[in-house]
Amino acid sequence: MMLPFVTPLKRIPTPKGDVLHGIKATDSGFEGFGEAYFTHIHHQETKGWKRHNRMTLNLICPYGKIKVTVRDEKNIVLEALLSPDQAETYQRLTVPPGYFVAFTGLAKGDSLLLNVASIMHDKNEADTVPLNYFDP
Template sequence: MIEGVNVEPLRKIPNDKGDIYHGLKSTDESYVSFGEAYFSNVNHGDIKGWKKHNEMVLSLIVPVGSIRFVIYDDRFHSSTFQQFFEITLGIKNYSRLTIAPGLWVSFQGMQIGQNLLLNIASIEHDPSESVNCPLEQINYNWN
């Protein structure tokens, strides 16, 4: 596990008329603050990223489909400097992935059809607080 990354399994509550899937409570240990929530779709096989937020804490949930996340730590002061962490989230691994600022993240749609990501972000979107780089710039084997 990378310093500043937390994976918390979430509750699925069976219901005859449709299951209930927990997301985030303000009393959860990984909760920081609420800025905004948004959804992003990732096409099967497509890779989005690399992106590094300087202020935003990401709280990522995949309620539909399956998405593989890769996180890279390039923080010199970190105990996990130059390490990668990979996890696939979806209904089979229904968890919340929390990512601290300063870490690179990229993700890939793994299922044919819709792969839906929910980010419950700690701050409102501000394009000036994040940095993007091409996939090739961070050497990771996606195969």
């Protein structure tokens, strides 16, 4: 199974407002286009755990700051901070099918997470478990 990975993204300064790059069809992690959708997450709230069984996720935070945790059934595989505010956190997290994902809003107020998904939403394609599912 392919591992999740982070790709640094470009922020292009322009006089009237920066351009934030997201994803190209030639980028590693692009597995086709099904749909793109945004999720709001409130400060210090956590959404998860969800495991997509066929969908590849490409997660980008265009506003705010979000911690994303990716795990398998036994261990945390990767934790990533996503935010457009700093060069080191403006990045895309690619999560192949088969991993559980949870994310927490770290910015004051709401944060916004974009998923460029490889397939269209299918309510039967994902598994959801409670946040405390992996607690010891």
